[in-house]
Amino acid sequence: MKLLEALCTTPGVPGREHRVRKLIEAEIDGLFDEVRTDTMGSLICTRRPRPAGKKKPAANPTRIMVAAHMDQIGFLVSHVDDKGFIRVVPAGGFDARNLFARMVTICPDVHKPESDLPGVMNPGVKPIHVAEQADRNKVPELHELFIDTGLPADEVKKKVKVGDMVVLRAAFAKVGHTVVSQCLDNRVACWVAVRAMQKLKHHAAEIIAVFTVQEEVGLRGARTSAYALRPHIGIALDTTLCIDIPGTPGEMSVSRQGQGAAITCMDGASIGDYELIEQFESLAARKGIRHQRSIMPRGGTDAGTMQAAGEGVRTMTLSVPTRYIHTVTEMVHEDDMHATRDLLAAYLGEVK
Ligand SMILES: [Zn+2]
CATH class of the missing domain: 2.40.30.40 (Peptidase M42, domain 2)
Structure with a gap:
């Protein structure tokens, strides 16, 4: 919780992500093989394959870009x-x-x-x-x-x-089984990326965690990072609407609090790769990780620009359901944070 609080209370609007980047850099010290900041300011963290046992890493491993934007509105x-x-x-x-x-x-x-x-x-x-x-x-x-x-x-x-x-300026607080703070969009996803990588010991793929800039003004950092990195697969980590509250009919809720990681099938900027959605879903079911499908009618994530980078990238968005998004009392359920972290780690460990 300390890390999430530090992330949520560190200012960083689009184009001014310096302090958040510094905080993440300190937190991930030793976790990756290579860490650098690209031209626009996104933090690019690469971990080469670490196969289990005595297996040799593949010569051309699958390259997965995991994008979590650092900026806040x-x-x-x-x-x-x-x-x-x-x-x-x-x-x-x-x-x-x-x-x-x-x-x-x-x-x-x-x-x-x-x-x-x-x-x-x-x-x-x-x-x-x-x-x-x-x-x-x-x-x-x-x-x-x-x-x-x-x-x-x-x-x-x-x-x-x-x-x-x-x-x-707003408080970071524990409220019931949830965390309430401003800019959980998208610091909770930065938290998910860091914690999933700390959890993950072995993986056959090359994993590039990118803490992107300027998402809130048009998914800009992810565009240039994906262009440079040419990943095979792109996973955007973000928050998604969770309007399971009074005044909104059930069919408009997008996601539901406490029901697990949201596998986003479509949003205003991209449509998730069909096979990736199936893979995440069956993996979550197999591992007993709570999950739900969701569609966000408007608004996009870094998947939008990653998907159309270079010759195209297979992308999907994995989200933490968040009530009261873009207010100073954004709210996420602890179980959903943990489910998203666990599902990401399980996926990254499974890719051949
Ligand atoms: Zn966001």
């Missing part, structure tokens, strides 16, 4: 006004309805957490005491949000500049 500073109020643009898909009265962290230097500043984000609307009825019914739009640092304008201007990363 957040903002970049777009303007500091003369009163010291900060305006931002979103990097990734926020729902403005979740952005009232939020604490935020402004990060003027990705390499220096000590330079971070707290702030409060609100839309520029009248408080309820003085608002007209029509105003009260309106949901503010993203461009109406501003950040108040509580500092004088000249100090803000000295410390904060256009392009600085801003993330929401």
